[in-house]
Amino acid sequence: MTRRFIWFPALLFIGVSAAHAQGPASEISASDTAWLLTSTALVMLMTPALAFFYGGLVRAKHTLNTMMMSFVSLGVAGMLWALLGYSLAFGTGGAWLGDGSMALLRGVGLEAEGSIPHLLFMAFQGTFAVITVALISGAVVERMRFPAYMLFIGLWVLFVYAPVCHWVWGGGWLAGLGALDFAGGAVVHVNAGAAAVTAALFLGPRRDYGRRALLPHHVPFVLLGAGLLWFGWFGFNGGSALAADATAGLAFVNTMLAPAATLVVWTMLDHFRTGKITAVGVATSIVVGLVAVTPAAGFVSPLSSMALGALAALPSYFAIRWRTRTRLDDALDVFAAHGLGGITGALLTGVFADAVRIGSTDGPLPALATRFGIQALSVLAVFVYSGLLTFALLKTMSLVMAVRADDHAERLGLDVVHHGEEAYSSGEGALLLLDEEARPAPAPVGAAPAPAWSARPRAL
Numbered sequence: 001m002t003r004r005f006i007w008f009p010a011l012l013f014i015g016v017s018a019a020h021a022q023g024p025a026s027e028i029s030a031s032d033t034a035w036l037l038t039s040t041a042l043v044m045l046m047t048p049a050l051a052f053f054y055g056g057l058v059r060a061k062h063t064l065n066t067m068m069m070s071f072v073s074l075g076v077a078g079m080l081w082a083l084l085g086y087s088l089a090f091g092t093g094g095a096w097l098g099d100g101s102m103a104l105l106r107g108v109g110l111e112a113e114g115s116i117p118h119l120l121f122m123a124f125q126g127t128f129a130v131i132t133v134a135l136i137s138g139a140v141v142e143r144m145r146f147p148a149y150m151l152f153i154g155l156w157v158l159f160v161y162a163p164v165c166h167w168v169w170g171g172g173w174l175a176g177l178g179a180l181d182f183a184g185g186a187v188v189h190v191n192a193g194a195a196a197v198t199a200a201l202f203l204g205p206r207r208d209y210g211r212r213a214l215l216p217h218h219v220p221f222v223l224l225g226a227g228l229l230w231f232g233w234f235g236f237n238g239g240s241a242l243a244a245d246a247t248a249g250l251a252f253v254n255t256m257l258a259p260a261a262t263l264v265v266w267t268m269l270d271h272f273r274t275g276k277i278t279a280v281g282v283a284t285s286i287v288v289g290l291v292a293v294t295p296a297a298g299f300v301s302p303l304s305s306m307a308l309g310a311l312a313a314l315p316s317y318f319a320i321r322w323r324t325r326t327r328l329d330d331a332l333d334v335f336a337a338h339g340l341g342g343i344t345g346a347l348l349t350g351v352f353a354d355a356v357r358i359g360s361t362d363g364p365l366p367a368l369a370t371r372f373g374i375q376a377l378s379v380l381a382v383f384v385y386s387g388l389l390t391f392a393l394l395k396t397m398s399l400v401m402a403v404r405a406d407d408h409a410e411r412l413g414l415d416v417v418h419h420g421e422e423a424y425s426s427g428e429g430a431l432l433l434l435d436e437e438a439r440p441a442p443a444p445v446g447a448a449p450a451p452a453w454s455a456r457p458r459a460l
Contacts, residue, residue, distance in 0.1 A: 027112035031244045036116045036124055039239025043127035046232035047074055047134050053225025053283065054138050056218040057332050061413025062142045063217065063423035069137035069149055076150055077133045077157045081126040088162035089125070095173035098166050114242055124239060125165075129157050131236075132188045138332030139196035142214075143206050143410055146418040148403040152393060156195065160389045164191050164382055178366070179378035180353055182251065183240035185295025185346040186382045193339020194386035197330055202394045203403065205329035207410045214331075219279050226283035230259060233290045237297035251297035255290065258309030262289030265313035284337060288316045291341030296349040304352040312344045343379050350375035 051070035058066045077085075084103050091098030102108055105122070113121040133153040140149070167174040168181050181187055208214060216222060237255045241248035266285030267277045292312030293305050300308065319336040330336070350371035366374075397403055409417040416422060 027115065028117060029115040029243070032115040032242070033117065033120065035244035035248065036120050036239055036242065039235035040120065040124045040127055042232045042235025043124070043131065043239065044074075044232075046127075046131050046229055046236065047071070049225050049228030049232055050131065050134050051225070052221045053229060053287070054141065054332055056221025056223075056225065057138075057216045057280070058141050059214060059413075060217040060424055061415055063415060064419055064421055065146065065414035066137070066141045068146070068419065069141065070134040072146075072150055073130050073134040073137075073153055076154045077130045078126055080154055080157050081129045082122070085129060085157050085162045086122050086125065088158065089165035090122075090170045093166065093170075095176065096166070097163050097172075098170055116242065121242070125169075128184060128188060128236075129161055129165075132161055132184075132192050133157055135188075135192040135334060135338055136195045136199060138334040139200040139330045140203055141331045142414065143203055143405055144199075145402055145405050145409075146414070148397060148401060151397060151401075152199075152403075155393050155397075156390065159393065160195065160386055161187075161191065164385065167381075168378070174378045174381065177374050177377070178371075179374055180299055180349050180371075181295045181346065181378070182298040182349075183237045183294045185291075185342045185349065186378050189291045189294060189338040189342025190346065190379055190382045191386045193335045193342055194383040195390040196334035197328070197339065198387045198390040199394060200328060200330040200335075202391060205327055206331065207407055209329045210327070216280060222280055222283045226286045230255075230286055230290060233294075236290075237294060241298055247298045250302075253302050254293050254297045254300065254305035257302050258293035258305040258312075259286045259289030261306040261309035262286070262292065262313045265310045266317055269313065269317050284316075284320070284333070285313060288312055288337050288341045291338050292345035292348070295342070295346045296352060299349060299353040301352075301354075308345060308348045308352060311348065312341055315340045315344055339383075343383075346375050346379050347372065 047070050051067040054070065055063050055067040082105055084100070086105075086108070087100050087102035088098045091101045091103075093099040105119075108118050108122050110117045110119055112118070133156055136153070136156070137144075137149065165187050166172045168179060168187050169175065174186075179186070206214065233255050234252055238248045238252040241251055263282060263285045266281055266288070270277045270281050289309040289312060292308055296305065296308055316336050319340050320333050323330060323333060323336060351368065353371070394403060405414060405417070413422075
């Protein structure tokens with residue numbers, strides 16, 4: 001009896017192992033699958049991280065609305081990606097767009113896609129779509145109606161993100177030219193940056209823009225968000241190798257080193273220009289470095305990634321300072337951080353990439369000028385397409401619905417108007433909002449002093 005008890009589970013194990021060794025499942029690597037499961041979770045974490053990063057940068061009365069713009073992207077973009085977006089991006093199609101063969105996840109199951117389950121590949125790519133649309137919100141915070149934002153990101157993921165993704169990663173025309181984009185320099189960041197600056201111009205500046213300092217209300221939130229974004233970015237870049245291999249290790253290390261170099265250069269610029277090193281500046285520099293290394297992460301050496309990160313600090317740093325002197329109210333500097341960071345990283349990928357790390361089997365890479373030209377073309381094509389389509393979507397929406405919040409909503413705060421909630425309603429540390437409209441005008445010189453006016457708690 002004892003012998004039978006011992007042999008039965010052994011035979012069962014052998015039988016199950018033999019069953020798993022047969023058929024398509026044998027193509028699936030357990031280690032690669034485990035790494036992609038982890039990476040998908042890390043990239044999904046980036047959207048809540050972005051909510052904290054953006055939420056801390058706005059005024060208190062718009063905190064929940066700003067954070068909700070990121071969280072709602074998980075639902076709207078995530079659902080539409082599974083229903084249709086994935087098929088448009090990765091379905092069999094022409095040079096410009098995939099077909100509908102995988103709509104509603106037809107044929108997307110547990111069969112192998114490379115060395116991982118096809119369904120997992122779809123989910124991993126879906127987290128990219130989610131974070132990309134969430135990035136755009138930073139340009140329109142404090143003034144875009146929430147229902148309009150939800151409709152906009154749904155349309156944008158299908159009409160803008162999915163086609164661009166197909167061009168680069170789905171076998172489209174930019175892939176045919178040899179454009180290099182390891183994890184989303186053009187697909188994610190140039191794409192989102194172009195949409196952000198277009199949306200900011202379309203909506204116009206906030207009611208208080210240029211009249212008062214619109215300061216971050218919670219800098220620790222900004223630092224928390226930046227730290228979590230850096231953590232999630234290891235899955236963003238490392239997972240884009242689609243395997244637990246040496247390329248993933250290279251991308252992982254480059255994701256650590258490039259932002260470190262950006263941070264050092266940024267703090268030096270702050271110190272020598274103003275004598276102060278700000279926490280918001282440090283958090284922003286981390287994001288810029290992460291953005292810049294994204295297209296290059298698996299294609300360049302660690303030393304090159306540090307050089308890339310250091311160089312990327314320059315255009316973004318000075319663009320942010322220039323923007324504050326203009327009427328362009330890209331509220332959270334999405335274009336300067338993501339658009340310019342993505343452009344810089346994409347162009348420098350053509351400079352620093354080498355054939356060994358790209359895995360080229362066709363001999364040496366094209367000449368430097370050719371590589372740079374292809375990268376520049378990919379950046380230009382994505383920027384123009386995203387900008388034009390974003391404007392077309394917003395213009396069409398404006399014909400049938402209000403896109404911008406009214407003046408009353410902006411003054412009172414979108415948290416209360418659109419969500420019926422407040423980020424800070426009571427307790428220690430609740431903000432005191434000064435009711436400017438109740439403040440008396442300054443008395444003329446020599447006149448009797450006006451009655452004392454005191455701040456009072458008020459909904460943000």
